[in-house]
Ligand SMILES: Nc1nc2c(ncn2[C@@H]2O[C@H](COP(=O)(O)OP(=O)(O)OP(=O)(O)O)[C@@H](O)[C@H]2O)c(=O)[nH]1
């Protein structure tokens with residue numbers, strides 16, 4: 001890619017981001033209190049103006065055809081806003097419009113665990129409990145089987161960072177953390193199961209498989225990642241590519257997850273893509289390629305011996 | 319001119335509160351708690367949410383804007399007429415305290431926010447092992463702030479700790495300013 005293409009490409013990316021955000025803003029208008037709505041609409045108008053300014057500024061290097069299609073998109077946005085304003089005009093009752101139909105796919109996907117796995121602890125734990133947090137960082141080529149004390153630390157955070165070629169495996173059926181931050185992981189398997197009853201914030205993953213249940217997922221800068229996920233809100237991705245999602249069943253995850261009504265693992269919002277076509281950055285992991293429940297079960301039982309390699313997605317060389 | 323507008327707005331006892339912070343800080347959960355809505359089913363915010371509440375004789379319009387990186391370039395479209403900026407920090411997020419400081423100080427340079435006072439909510443303090451008040455005050459370099467009246471309060475959107483106190487500060491500050499003009 002020569003320099004020009006590169007610039008055009010990154011402009012396109014930037015434009016998409018802004019378009020994405022704007023569409024969401026416009027769609028949120030019905031939820032805004034009527035008295036503030038004019039200001040909210042002004043904010044949308046300002047954003048549209050900002051976007052068309054950006055296109056204008058780029059006119060020196062954008063080909064005419066591209067410029068025209070950007071302008072058209074901006075016009076569509078303006079029309080969308082105008083339409084929304086009409087529909088919100090006084091007297092009319094407003095209704096919340098669902099962005100996408102909730103498929104609320106039943107829980108109970110391919111992966112299930114039983115909580116009666118062998119409790120042999122295969123490897124030494126190089127995890128440092130820091131205050132009430134569990135911190136695992138700067139590890140490579142290790143099998144990490146942290147076994148945090150049950151009750152005491154269930155009010156803390158899990159912090160994982162700078163991990164390469166490792167397996168991190170938490171005991172089944174127990175919840176320890178109220179939140180988790182994960183940063184800078186490559187060629188690894190993160191088997192968190194039901195350990196995190198709260199939001200999961202992820203940045204910088206490459207060639208990683210994650211098995212996790214959480215309340216919210218925000219994933220940034222992830223490349224080539226498979227997630228077996230149970231998430232009770234819509235997962236967010238930003239600056240990701242090659243991410244694949246599969247459902248994680250709630251069985252065996254522990255008490256905290258028993259009441260979960262629906263798993264929104266596949267209702268992913270990509271901040272870098274809000275066109276109606278499916279985002280190219282993520283996909284549903286084809287069933288034929290999913291690691292089955294039984295195999296995950298083996299992963300647990302065998303803990304972390306050699307045989308594990310076979311179970312991790314093919315891009316992950318442990 | 320702006321200050322006249324603001325004054326008129328305050329006399330009407332209507333305030334505009336802008337709630338910003340990195341994604342995952344807990345902004346929406348805070349608003350939900352204040353509105354007595356369910357705090358367990360919050361999704362990340364895709365654009366913005368505006369909630370209006372009556373609080374101690376004031377009508378507070380709270381603008382909760384998503385903090386995802388992509389959305390940050392839009393924050394500036396919400397600055398106009400802001401009386402109070404509430405900056406929400408996730409006290410459990412040790413990896414991003416620096417990012418958080420950078421974004422905050424960037425905001426404080428914005429001309430259109432110069433008249434706004436700043437409440438820093440240190441959220442998620444119900445989580446044991448979260449960063450301390452001092453760590454955050456230092457990490458965010460709050461003591462370097464000379465352009466805005468500010469304060470810092472630990473809180474929890476889950477337990478509701480100090481949320482009222484925060485709003486009290488916002489409202490009292492508005493009252494004070496009204497007398498100052
Ligand atoms: N333990 C605990 N968790 C919290 C608290 N506040 C928020 N959370 C959790 O943190 C996650 C993020 O909360 P949100 O309110 O969605 O965060 P936000 O700042 O609105 O995020 P964006 O909309 O992406 O900008 C959710 O899973 C909340 O349940 C708190 O005080 N304590």
Ligand SMILES: [Mg+2]
Pocket residue numbers: 345346347361362363382383384385
């Ligand atoms: Mg939010």
